[in-house]
Amino acid sequence: MTGFSPDITERLARARADLRMGVPVVLDGGAVMLAAETLDADRLAHLRTLGGAPVLAITSWRAQTLKARAYDGDLARIALPLDVGLSWVRSVADPADDLRAPMKGPLRSIRDGNADLHRAAIALTKAARLLPAALVLAIDDAHGFAKAYDLTLIPGAAALDLTLSPLRPVISARLPLEVSEAGRLHIFRPDDGAEEHYAVEIGQPDRSQPVLSRLHSACFTGDLLGSLKCDCGPQLRGALAQMGATGAGVLLYLNQEGRGIGLANKMRAYSLQDQGFDTVEANHRLGFEDDERDFRIGAEILKKMGFSAVRLLTNNPAKVARMESCGIAVVERVPLKVGENSHNHGYLATKAAKSGHLL
Numbered sequence: 001m002t003g004f005s006p007d008i009t010e011r012l013a014r015a016r017a018d019l020r021m022g023v024p025v026v027l028d029g030g031a032v033m034l035a036a037e038t039l040d041a042d043r044l045a046h047l048r049t050l051g052g053a054p055v056l057a058i059t060s061w062r063a064q065t066l067k068a069r070a071y072d073g074d075l076a077r078i079a080l081p082l083d084v085g086l087s088w089v090r091s092v093a094d095p096a097d098d099l100r101a102p103m104k105g106p107l108r109s110i111r112d113g114n115a116d117l118h119r120a121a122i123a124l125t126k127a128a129r130l131l132p133a134a135l136v137l138a139i140d141d142a143h144g145f146a147k148a149y150d151l152t153l154i155p156g157a158a159a160l161d162l163t164l165s166p167l168r169p170v171i172s173a174r175l176p177l178e179v180s181e182a183g184r185l186h187i188f189r190p191d192d193g194a195e196e197h198y199a200v201e202i203g204q205p206d207r208s209q210p211v212l213s214r215l216h217s218a219c220f221t222g223d224l225l226g227s228l229k230c231d232c233g234p235q236l237r238g239a240l241a242q243m244g245a246t247g248a249g250v251l252l253y254l255n256q257e258g259r260g261i262g263l264a265n266k267m268r269a270y271s272l273q274d275q276g277f278d279t280v281e282a283n284h285r286l287g288f289e290d291d292e293r294d295f296r297i298g299a300e301i302l303k304k305m306g307f308s309a310v311r312l313l314t315n316n317p318a319k320v321a322r323m324e325s326c327g328i329a330v331v332e333r334v335p336l337k338v339g340e341n342s343h344n345h346g347y348l349a350t351k352a353a354k355s356g357h358l359l
Ligand SMILES: Nc1nc2c(ncn2[C@@H]2O[C@H](COP(=O)(O)OP(=O)(O)OP(=O)(O)O)[C@@H](O)[C@H]2O)c(=O)[nH]1
Pocket: 215, 217, 218, 219, 220, 230, 231, 232, 235, 256, 257, 258, 259, 260, 261, 266, 269, 270, 279, 283, 313, 314, 315, 316, 319, 336, 351, 357
């Protein structure tokens, strides 16, 4: 019982908002962190006055591109040299200028300190949809430090805890659509203050039978702008059309833009793709996994709506496996091959070759 005080989930939501503004966050367990992307000169100067040995925590993907050592598996910790400023931090975190100015180093990786706290710091920057890089300084008295500077304090372990925030149905209303007049839009809101997700229900699907279903990940560029770089827009409309034609279905619109890295990072990935990297390489150069989505959200919404079995519209076998592992039976994979063009041909081929998508 915390009464008026924010619980851990709510503190994490605050921490994400703080990091997006450039405000430091304190990790219980002994560290203060700042997101590399939103760091400014003033706060970097302040960090310097605190003494100690700040490190820039990056993922091993990013370290690989920078040819820096990653001693902790998925994590690399780079010592912050004494004589560097904001532009050094930015250039380690952001691959935009890698090709133009490849030398950031030599970068000295460290082995000491609490690796889990550094991991938590990176997880928080990802959750804030920023570049996955955090400046971290060990401190002795986390509680006192947070109080002195009026900073959000979170248990470091909470950022590493992958439990799914509960999702609550907010409202649903009738929504006649071009594909079917019997449409209904449901809104689901996570307790942790993150993005809402939507379910479009077509007709009145029988809850005791497998429902024709699509888990669609948000793609602002494809869904709304008609981008030719991917196949999302035609897949969205194609899935709805099939549901309309058969009279029943449920399309989940999951706000996990850019396979979970956010629109700004997706545009960074597009910019790298213009330099010749493919969709998977671009994610890795930025420091991300190739897919950062959490499909438990989709499974949770289906269960909340009373569905336990689906005929899943997808070309992605990993999606099928993740639904099954979350307790949703996928009785059939229904292929959804639409929207191939000369611009997205390479993208679709890369997904087939590297991500296991079926052509
Ligand atoms: N990071 C990144 N995300 C992309 C890129 N192109 C599209 N996306 C995002 O990828 C998501 C769509 O995922 P896809 O990999 O196309 O397809 P899928 O959902 O895995 O599989 P299907 O069910 O077959 O469509 C959307 O969130 C898009 O915003 C890209 O080049 N980089």
